[in-house]
Amino acid sequence: xxxxxxxxxHLHSGKVRDLYEYGDHLLMVASDRISAYxxxxxxxxxxxxxxxxxxxxxxxxxxxxxxxxxVISTDVPEQVAGRALIVERLDMFPVECVVRGYLTGSGLADxxxxxxxCGVPLPRGLVDGSRLPEPIFTPATKAEIGDHDQNITFDHxxxxxxxxxxxxxxxLSIQVYxxxxxxxxxxxxxxxxxxxxFGRRPDGxxxxxxxxxxxxxxxxxxxxxxxxxxxxxxxxxxxxxDWLTSPxxxxxxDIESAPPRLPDAIVEKxxxxxxxxxxxxTGRSW
Ligand SMILES: N#Cc1c(N)ncnc1-c1cnn(Cc2cccc(F)c2)c1
Numbered sequence: 001x002x003x004x005x006x007x008x009x010h011l012h013s014g015k016v017r018d019l020y021e022y023g024d025h026l027l028m029v030a031s032d033r034i035s036a037y038x039x040x041x042x043x044x045x046x047x048x049x050x051x052x053x054x055x056x057x058x059x060x061x062x063x064x065x066x067x068x069x070x071v072i073s074t075d076v077p078e079q080v081a082g083r084a085l086i087v088e089r090l091d092m093f094p095v096e097c098v099v100r101g102y103l104t105g106s107g108l109a110d111x112x113x114x115x116x117x118c119g120v121p122l123p124r125g126l127v128d129g130s131r132l133p134e135p136i137f138t139p140a141t142k143a144e145i146g147d148h149d150q151n152i153t154f155d156h157x158x159x160x161x162x163x164x165x166x167x168x169x170x171x172l173s174i175q176v177y178x179x180x181x182x183x184x185x186x187x188x189x190x191x192x193x194x195x196x197x198f199g200r201r202p203d204g205x206x207x208x209x210x211x212x213x214x215x216x217x218x219x220x221x222x223x224x225x226x227x228x229x230x231x232x233x234x235x236x237x238x239x240x241x242d243w244l245t246s247p248x249x250x251x252x253x254d255i256e257s258a259p260p261r262l263p264d265a266i267v268e269k270x271x272x273x274x275x276x277x278x279x280x281x282t283g284r285s286w
Contacts (some may be wrong), residue, residue, distance in 0.1 A: 003029070005077050015040050015048075016216055022086060025072055029084040030211065034270065036240050037253060038146075049083030050212040051274045051286070055195055056104045057085070058282045059213040062183060063176055070199065070209040090199025090207055093156055096149050097142040097169050099177035102192040104219065104232065106151055107138055119153035129192075129221075129228040135177050137170040140195075162276045169198055180213050187280045189235060190226055194218035220277060235277055239269045 002010045006019035008027050015035045020027040030053045032044030057136035060069040076084040100107050100117065103126050107117045111126060118138040126127050126132075140149035140159050157166040173196050181191040195217045220235035234241065243266045244251050244259050251259050262270075275286050 003079060005029075005079055006153065008077065017211070024089065026087050026089050026213045027076060027080070028085055028087050028211070029080050031083075034237070034240065036237055036244060037259065038148075039259050041240065043266055043267060045271050045274065047271060048274055051278050052211065052216060053085060054284075055214050055278050055281065056211045058284070059152055059180065060208070063179060063208065063212070066175055067172055067177065068205060069083050070211075082174055088201070088207065090201060090209055092197060092199040092209065093165065093169060093171060094142060095161065095198075096142055097173040097196040097198060098133050098140055098149075098151075098193060099136045099173045099196070100138050100193040101132055101135045101177065101181050102190065102219075102221075102232075103132060104128055104192060106148070107193070110151060117149050119155065127229045128231045129226065129230065131228070135174050135181070137173055138193075139169075157281075163177050165206070166199075172198070172206065172208075178206065178210075184213075184220075184281060185223060188223045189277065189280060190221040190223050190232075192219035192221050192232070195215065206241065214259045215274070215277060236273045 004014060005020060006025065008022045010018065010020050012019040016031050016033040017239065018029045018031065028072060030049035032046060032048045034041050034045050034048060057071065060071055070087040070090055071085055072088050076086060090220045098189040103111060107127055110117045111122055115121060117136060119140065120136045123133065137154065138151060139154065140151050143149045154166060154170065176196065177194060180194070186189040191213070196208060196212065196214055199207050201207055215236040221232045222235050225233050240262060243249055243262065245253065249260050279285055
């Protein structure tokens with residue numbers, strides 16, 4: 001459901017966020033929607049959009065010394081107060097800048113098939129959840145709605161945007177990941193991987209855009225439950241995943257039907273996990 005927002009023209013909707021033209025700028029709106037197993041679930045998680053917007057803002061502040069960002073203002077229309085940002089309109093690079101510090105998901109699948117991820121060779125013997133010797137840049141192409149991003153090689157990025165910008169995005173992405181991973185780990189959260197989007201200003205400056213380092217753009221794992229060799233619990237989505245895959249939900253993931261509505265208890269526990277992630281990372285109380 002696209003909101004009618006005075007002064008804003010709807011541009012694009014993702015699974016959990018919406019983008020609007022807003023004068024000379026853009027309005028990026030985070031919904032309370034949550035997605036799992038490639039479905040947008042019902043109901044939304046109360047305050048999720050605001051919690052993740054505040055988290056993203058906090059990260060932009062922590063990273064401002066190493067990379068400029070696109071945030072212009074938080075003075076947004078009343079309808080989306082707290083869960084939207086006015087951002088600078090940039091010329092976006094058509095690359096999902098993924099950095100992985102741990103091996104799982106599509107990275108693990110590529111590694112199992114080839115010993116490489118996005119053309120990057122990895123040591124033998126790694127398992128689900130293994131920490132990588134060094135964080136790796138594993139870019140992807142932006143998928144169409146409903147499709148998965150496609151992992152690509154660095155050379156493909158060079159062919160797409162040129163060698164200078166490709167190297168700049170790689171180096172910036174890894175530098176930002178390293179800083180964020182250390183901050184999160186000190187607070188008991190493992191930043192397994194994350195996805196950045198960058199754009200360019202008319203003067204050529206490369207700017208960190210989109211949302212950053214939220215549980216929607218990253219894998220957040222509780223550090224005290226980390227155990228390589230199996231699937232790691234998600235910091236924020238594990239209650240949802242466990243309920244959906246339990247007999248109680250009656251959902252059969254294999255027949256690709258839409259999942260049932262989440263029970264209130266699961267919604268509330270999930271809201272508390274987003275709050276816990278926000279308060280632990282930022283040190284700020286909600
Ligand atoms: N951020 C940013 C941005 C910018 N600062 N300038 C120009 N374009 C974008 C832009 C275009 N698509 N997206 C992804 C996106 C974000 C939010 C909600 C969505 F539905 C989809 C980002």
